[in-house]
Amino acid sequence: MTAAYDIPVVLDRREGPYGEVVLRRHGALLQIIANGCFLMDTSDGRSERLLVDAAYGALDGRPGPEVLIGGLGVGFSLAHAAADPRWGRITVVERESAVVGWHRDGPLAELSASALADPRTRIVEADLVSYVHETSDTFDALCLDIDNGPGWTVTEDNDSLYGAAGLAACARVLRPGGVLAVWSAEPSPEFEGTLRNAGFRQVRTEEVPVARGVPDAVHLAVGPG
Numbered sequence: 499m500t501a502a503y504d505i506p507v508v509l510d511r512r513e514g515p516y517g518e519v520v521l522r523r524h525g526a527l528l529q530i531i532a533n534g535c536f537l538m539d540t541s542d543g544r545s546e547r548l549l550v551d552a553a554y555g556a557l558d559g560r561p562g563p564e565v566l567i568g569g570l571g572v573g574f575s576l577a578h579a580a581a582d583p584r585w586g587r588i589t590v591v592e593r594e595s596a597v598v599g600w601h602r603d604g605p606l607a608e609l610s611a612s613a614l615a616d617p618r619t620r621i622v623e624a625d626l627v628s629y630v631h632e633t634s635d636t637f638d639a640l641c642l643d644i645d646n647g648p649g650w651t652v653t654e655d656n657d658s659l660y661g662a663a664g665l666a667a668c669a670r671v672l673r674p675g676g677v678l679a680v681w682s683a684e685p686s687p688e689f690e691g692t693l694r695n696a697g698f699r700q701v702r703t704e705e706v707p708v709a710r711g712v713p714d715a716v717h718l719a720v721g722p723g
Contacts (some may be wrong), residue, residue, distance in 0.1 A: 509605060512596040516625075516653055519596050521605065528572060528605055530597065532652045536569050540609065545706040545714035546574035547641060552704050552716050553639040553679040554584065560600030563638035566671070568626040570597050570673060573610035575641060580613035584652040588618045589637070593625045593644075606635030611657060627659050639677045640668055647682030647715075648689040666694040672721035685715040 503675055506524040517533040519704040529539040538546075557563055565585055567575050570592035579588050598621060600606040601614060613619055622629065626644050648660035656705070658664045660680075668678055678698065680689070685703050693701045698719035705713040 501597060510600065512594075514594055514596065516593060519594050521596070521600050522544050523605070526625070531570060534592075535604045535652055536645070537646070538654065540572050540574075542573075542708075543574035543578075545716065546571070546615040548704060548706055549641045549679050549681050549716050550575050550579045550582070552581070552718055553641050553677045555648045556677040556679075556700070556718050556720065557638060558675050560638060560675075565639040565641060566591065566635075566637040567643075568640065568642035569644040570601060570610075570621070571614065571643060573601055573606055575643060576619070577610055577613045579641075580616040580619060586618065586638075587620065588613075588616070589620045589622060589635070591622045591624055591629050593622065593623065593628045594621055598623060602619065625655075627655060627664065627667075630659075630664070630671055633671060636671050636673050637676065638673050639679065640672060641679045641681075642668075643681035647684060648692075648717075650683060660692065662692075662696055665693065665698070669697070669721050669723075674721070674723060676721045678719045678721065680717040682717060684712040686717065689717055693717065 504525040506522045508522045510521045512519050520531040522529050527539045528535045564587040567590045570590050579585050601610045690701050700720045702718050704716045707713045
């Protein structure tokens with residue numbers, strides 16, 4: 499439990515190609531801050547786990563589906579996927595080398611050590627927006643959690659991921675019948691419309707209530723075709 503009067507303590511601060519990224523401890527919680535924007539902490543993780551479970555549930559029962567997780571964060575999505583033997587290969591794309599380091603041999607290792615040791619897990623240090631445009635790999639599911647939502651991105655370059663060009667790139671790396679799942683700090687009817695306009699099918703949103711404010715959301719859609 500974190501008391502209201504606890505003062506966050508910076509554990510590490512790095513300057514990278516995309517700006518400043520900070521890991522800090524606030525009471526019992528670990529928090530990641532990027533360019534002064536709060537991204538996530540270790541307080542809950544329900545919606546990050548839903549991101550993975552909802553993607554699997556929207557698939558067609560194919561054996562050993564392969565998943566791309568966009569954003570390592572505090573490791574909730576990776577750890578949850580690795581704890582489920584039904585998933586095949588688990589690829590995580592993370593652009594911040596500092597975040598990867600905090601998981602490999604830093605304070606976040608306590609959350610992800612077993613998942614990183616899983617032979618199904620592969621970490622790719624790359625910008626997700628570039629990766630989906632350039633990779634020759636394909637996946638059964640894309641679980642994306644690199645921003646606070648389609649309308650609240652960490653850097654301006656991420657905006658394109660949620661528009662026509664970015665969604666076309668996501669569709670390109672999805673296998674037939676594959677599922678796109680996008681985490682958001684709030685539901686976005688506008689993004690649902692963008693998904694439909696991009697040719698995605700079975701578009702829907704699952705919500706996770708939070709203690710205060712609007713619920714977290716996972717936007718789900720089946721790839722075009």
